[in-house]
Amino acid sequence: MSGYDYSVAILGSGIAGSTLANILARHGHSVVLVDSGTHPRFALGESTIGETTYLLKLLAERFDVPELGHVSSFAGVRSHVTSACGVKRNFGFVYQRDGLVQDPEEVTQCSVSEFPNGPEMHMHRQDIDSYLFYTAVRYGAEPRQRTKVERVDFTADAATLTTSTGETIRVRYVVDASGRNSVLASAFGLREEPCRFRTSSRTLFTHMVGVLPFDDVTTPSGQPTRWHQGTLHHIFDGGWLWVIPFDNHRHATNPLCSVGLNLDTKRFPRQPGRSAEQEWADFLDRFPSVARQFAEARPAWDWVATGRTQYSSTHTVGDRWAMMSHAAGAIDALFSRGMANTMQVIYAFVPTLMTALADDDFSAERFRHIDTLNQTVLAVNDKLVHGSYVSFRDFDLWRAWSKVWFMSWNLGIARIVGTHFSYLETGDHKLFDQLLDSPFPGTFCPDLPEFQPLFESLSAVMVDVEEGRLSPAAAxxxxxxxxxxxxxxxxxxxxxDVLRRWHDGSFEAQRRMYEWGRTSAPPSMRRWYAYDLDNLLARTGGAPEPVSL
Structure with missing residues (x-):
């Protein structure tokens, strides 16, 4: 590696940068992991979904990095990382109306299956990110904390980073995983103004103590599992509130609860001079049932108030550089897709980067598929979230639109879970590349041509509602x-059945999906159901009893 200090510089040591550093360093590549901050530190993106955890499992298996497997399940985190995470057995949505006590009939919930590695979890990110950062260092990544990159210069044969102390670091390739304040986005003027996404929201967030379980302050709704055992969303006309407890099981050691209020900027623009604490108090005054849940709550961190959450980039790859998903752009925390999107991009990016390191070709064209993936992931998530904000104006419309989310979630995870199970069954490494072989990468159903116009039509319905061409009932x-x-x-x-309140994510429902996939799914999707479920059950001891937490 004559003439270079390192092969790869990774800017940002959060979960994206540290995951990538683990893989590259584990395979013998010299990596410098540069961050202006230090670990441990506060980070959002705490609620996992199946795509997140199963992509982590695949990354662990494909690249022989067991630490990524350790953070892919609630049990693995408790055994290897931290006791500070919460459990997630459901996605809960509770509809709130201004000035009214919450109607227990106006709720929806999706249960989360525990088979075979569940339940999902609420990651205490400062612990997870620190663990992955330090394991990357153990594998050989060179840490540079408290190091601000002032400039990045590219030539035909190298990239040179200049830090705030005047140090220069010469590398073969630069990966920007630094998030919203992307070094490369600033250097190349990549941010689009205005941001092109339809979703337009802002956020107030903190961690709190003393947040009561919503189950304890409201009339029971007959939902499949307790609200407190999952990620709770209070939804209302113009926004939503996340409630992500870390103290929701009997082995919990962390008293914190993550809380974030998300507001449509068109409906609720930020008022100059009004503090985040005042906005939070005003919000509680509007919704008495939410106020009851937070009657004893106190912030453990200062409230943070953002501007518009969304940002986008004209392009996300270039000669000798690429941006990971949160450097490329962002939509909204609704549906907890942020980490899943990150892992999806890393999964597609790493094989290309490793090949480029082997043959010394770092052209932008070689990485063009990563730009397509970044941009498509953001575009489809924008449509899903924008439709949700529109649907929040009417409970029946929300119930109907939630089926679009339920569809997208199930179709998206099937191919990832199927790859994982088929690999466990066969040990065939070629299956890892199969996951990248699809005509519509980054969409919720990449294998199916007919899904694409359907999703566009569904999204167009919500645009028609927003622009007054269609009533909620007609929608x-x-x-x-x-x-x-x-x-x-x-x-x-x-x-x-769009007005159904409960979305079944149980093991029994997953088995029905498996049987559909084997017998009735379109041919392009059947490969994801090629594994033998009964054989898998026999090897893992059968479908588990619910974990006592």
């Missing part, structure tokens, strides 16, 4: 027609 009917009339969608999901 519910339209969504029911589109979802119920698509023969290629999974029958077990019952998507045409």
């Amino acid at each position: 519910v009917d339209r969504l029911a027609h589109l979802l119920g009339g698509a023969p290629f969608l999974p029958a077990p999901l019952q998507l045409g």
